[in-house]
Amino acid sequence: MTAGPKILSPEQATARLIVDIVRPARLLVAISGGSDSSGLLVALSKSNSPGSGLSLFAATIDHALRPSSADEARAVAALCGRLDIPHFIRRWEGEKPVTGISDAAREARYRLLVEIADQIDATAILTGHTRDDQAETIAMRAARNGGEENSGLAGMAQAVLLDRRRWLLRPFLATRRADIRDFLTREGQGWIDDPSNLDPHYERVRVRGRLTRESPFDAAAQDVAAARRTALSDEAARLVREDVTIRQGVLAHLHAAGLQGEPAVRRHALSLLAAVLGGRAHALGSDSMDRVMAFLDGGQPGRITAGRVIFDRRRDGLYIVRENRGILPLHVAPGDTAIWDGRYRITNTGPNEIVVGPTAPDRDEALTLFPGVPPAIAMRAAAAMPFIETNALLSTDDRPNKEVAERSIVQPLLAPFDRFLPQFELNLGIEFAVLLGCDGFPRLPVKDSSRKR
Numbered sequence: 524m525t526a527g528p529k530i531l532s533p534e535q536a537t538a539r540l541i542v543d544i545v546r547p548a549r550l551l552v553a554i555s556g557g558s559d560s561s562g563l564l565v566a567l568s569k570s571n572s573p574g575s576g577l578s579l580f581a582a583t584i585d586h587a588l589r590p591s592s593a594d595e596a597r598a599v600a601a602l603c604g605r606l607d608i609p610h611f612i613r614r615w616e617g618e619k620p621v622t623g624i625s626d627a628a629r630e631a632r633y634r635l636l637v638e639i640a641d642q643i644d645a646t647a648i649l650t651g652h653t654r655d656d657q658a659e660t661i662a663m664r665a666a667r668n669g670g671e672e673n674s675g676l677a678g679m680a681q682a683v684l685l686d687r688r689r690w691l692l693r694p695f696l697a698t699r700r701a702d703i704r705d706f707l708t709r710e711g712q713g714w715i716d717d718p719s720n721l722d723p724h725y726e727r728v729r730v731r732g733r734l735t736r737e738s739p740f741d742a743a744a745q746d747v748a749a750a751r752r753t754a755l756s757d758e759a760a761r762l763v764r765e766d767v768t769i770r771q772g773v774l775a776h777l778h779a780a781g782l783q784g785e786p787a788v789r790r791h792a793l794s795l796l797a798a799v800l801g802g803r804a805h806a807l808g809s810d811s812m813d814r815v816m817a818f819l820d821g822g823q824p825g826r827i828t829a830g831r832v833i834f835d836r837r838r839d840g841l842y843i844v845r846e847n848r849g850i851l852p853l854h855v856a857p858g859d860t861a862i863w864d865g866r867y868r869i870t871n872t873g874p875n876e877i878v879v880g881p882t883a884p885d886r887d888e889a890l891t892l893f894p895g896v897p898p899a900i901a902m903r904a905a906a907a908m909p910f911i912e913t914n915a916l917l918s919t920d921d922r923p924n925k926e927v928a929e930r931s932i933v934q935p936l937l938a939p940f941d942r943f944l945p946q947f948e949l950n951l952g953i954e955f956a957v958l959l960g961c962d963g964f965p966r967l968p969v970k971d972s973s974r975k976r
Contacts, residue, residue, distance in 0.1 A: 530654065530742075531697045533706045537566040540649075540694040543969045546576030548646040552608075553636055554581050556599045556715035559651030562703035563695055565712055567649075568606045582639045584632045585614040588624070595715050602712075611639050633685055633942075640689045646968050648691045652679060654742070655700045661745055677752040678745050680945035682967055684952075687941055690968055697742075752947045758785065759792035760950040767796070769958040770893055772935045773866075774904035775800055777841040782819060790816055792951070793834075793843075798939040799955055800845055801831035802865025806939055835900055842900050845907040852880035855931075865938050867909050873930030875913050882910035909933060935959040 531539065544550070552567065554560040564581055571577050581603045585596045596612045603610035613635040620627045636648050657678045664675030683691045695703070707714060766781030775796055782789070793815065794806040807815070811829040818827045819836065826835045828846055835842040845866070853863045855871040855878075863869050863879045871877050884905040886898060892908075893901035911931050937944075937959065940952045946967065953964060 529697060530699060530702075533562050533566040533695070533698055533703050534570065536694050536698045537563070537570045540567075540692070541570055541575065541577065544577070544646070545968045545970055547578070548576065548968060549578045549580065549643060550647055550649055551580045551582055551636070551640050551643065551645040552649045553632075553651070554583055554599055554603075555717070556583070556595050556602075557651070557717060558704045558707060558714040559653050559656075559695065559700060561599075561602070561651075561712065561714045562707050563649060563651040564603070564606070564608065565707065565710055568608060569710075579608045580611070580639075580643055580645065581608050582611045582613065582636055584635050585612060586628050586631065587615055588619065588628065598715065609643075611642075613639060630942075633691075636691075637685050637689050645689065648685070648689060650691060650693055651695050651703075652693045653695045653698055653700050653703065657696050657745065674752045674755075674947075676745070677749040677947060680749075680947050682946040682969070684940075684944040684949070684964060685942070687937070687944070687962065687964060690965065692969075749947065755787060755791050756948045756951045758788045759795070760954045762788055762792050763796070763951065763954040763958070767792075767954075767958065770896075771904065771908060772959050773800065773844060773907045774893060774896070774900070775843040775958075776839075776896075777843070779838070779840045782841060786816065786820075789819075795939055795948075795951065796955070797830045797832045797834075797843060799937055799959070800843055800866075802845070802936070802938045803830055804865070804938050804942070833903065837897060837900075842896070844900065844904045847881065847903060847906045850881045850907065852878050854878055862936070863909055866936055868932075868934040868936055869909070869911070870932035870934075871930070872932060873913070877911050877913050877931060879909050879911050881906050882908070935961055937961060 550567070552560070552564045554564050564579075567579055571579060581599070583596045583599045585592045587593075593614075600610050600612065615628070615631040615635065639645075640648050661676055661678045664678075667675075679693060679696065681693055681696060683693075685691055704714070762781055762784070766778045767775055768778075769775045777793075790812055794812050797815075798804070798806050807830040815827060815829050815834055818825070818834065819841070824836050824838065826833055828834070831846055831849070832843055833846050835844070845864075850864050853861055853869065854876055855861050855869050856876050857871055857874055860868060860870040867879075869877075869879050882905070884892070884902065886902065889901040889905040890896075890898060892905050896904070911933070937952060937955055940948065940955070944952045944964070949964070949967070956962070956964065
């Protein structure tokens with residue numbers, strides 16, 4: 524799916540989606556009751572015809588942040604009833620954070636939407652993000668860094684993979700909010716105005732006011748930035764495929780040939796590879812990557828630490844491994860699943876509590892695990908691997924600890940991509956998944972997609 528500078532009406536945008544989507548398809552529309560999401564649901568309902576191979580569902584996430592939220596969810600349910608669309612309501616339960624409420628609400632919303640998508644085996648989740656939302660997002664990112672190297676200037680991706688298993692599509696990114704509201708008015712359909720959309724405490728609201736007063740959204744520039752980001756990520760994927768190996772899920776080696784070539788490509792690949800090996804949700808920041816690139820461009824053997832990983836340059840290339848500081852033990856109760864060090868998902872299928880932590884291997888063991896690797900690096904890498912033991916004292920011998928791995932499921936994570944993998948970075952994410960032995964990604968469910976699994 525691509526969105527160029529052309530503006531699409533709600534009817535055109537939904538017609539394009541219906542043409543592009545691979546069928547049969549079960550589409551879950553996230554609807555809050557606001558104009559954007561209501562417009563998406565109504566337009567899809569109007570455009571979809573019997574026998575189309577498309578089944579529509581709707582979901583409302585009640586964030587429980589306002590007294591009227593439950594009534595609003597019921598109003599959406601009534602709309603879905605009139606449209607004969609199955610509707611689900613999920614409430615964000617529990618204590619809400621005092622700060623960062625917008626980010627926390629977004630995380631909760633996507634988590635609950637994925638749960639519903641799993642329940643109905645949805646082909647894709649659809650959201651009503653508009654051209655206006657895109658303009659605001661880019662303006663906020665440009666305010667932090669307006670340079671061309673800022674990948675955020677590409678804006679929101681048309682498609683995002685959530686939790687490595689459910690695709691989220693944004694068919695309205697080339698559609699204006701004003702046109703959506705005109706469409707709803709013609710259809711005799713109202714919408715709910717969220718008062719937080721007028722609250723200047725929120726950065727997006729302040730940016731929205733400036734965009735309205737000062738400058739229009741440059742959709743052509745955004746389209747160029749999106750194409751640039753995709754091309755850069757695809758080149759980084761090629762670099763990783765041709766010149767990177769990963770052993771035991773913890774030690775990456777960039778061959779000497781990979782240290783040559785386009786600096787921007789190396790920088791992009793290394794910033795995300797370091798995040799994967801370091802268990803961090805975001806690529807290394809600009810300042811950290813400036814230091815790393817200056818070190819590599821110096822051409823001399825040595826080490827530098829950034830983003831919880833060690834970059835160790837040798838004659839045969841660059842080794843990257845999690846530094847051994849700050850790796851804490853994790854206790855996992857029977858039947859529970861937990862994340863260790865941001866790098867592994869551990870499921871305890873046994874009857875006793877397990878403890879996951881680093882170990883201190885001897886030299887011979889490390890060299891066996893990492894043959895041909897310099898001993899100091901092999902020791903470092905072995906110490907970064909997950910070591911699992913049980914707390915149960917079932918016997919006087921070591922048999923319980925030897926068998927505990929059979930009662931545990933250890934799955935490698937792609938920390939920067941596990942929660943959100945934007946379409947821009949899909950090929951690069953696939954290469955990392957192959958190298959770490961992660962499960963494959965579901966195919967992007969649109970006909971014009973050339974992306975791999």
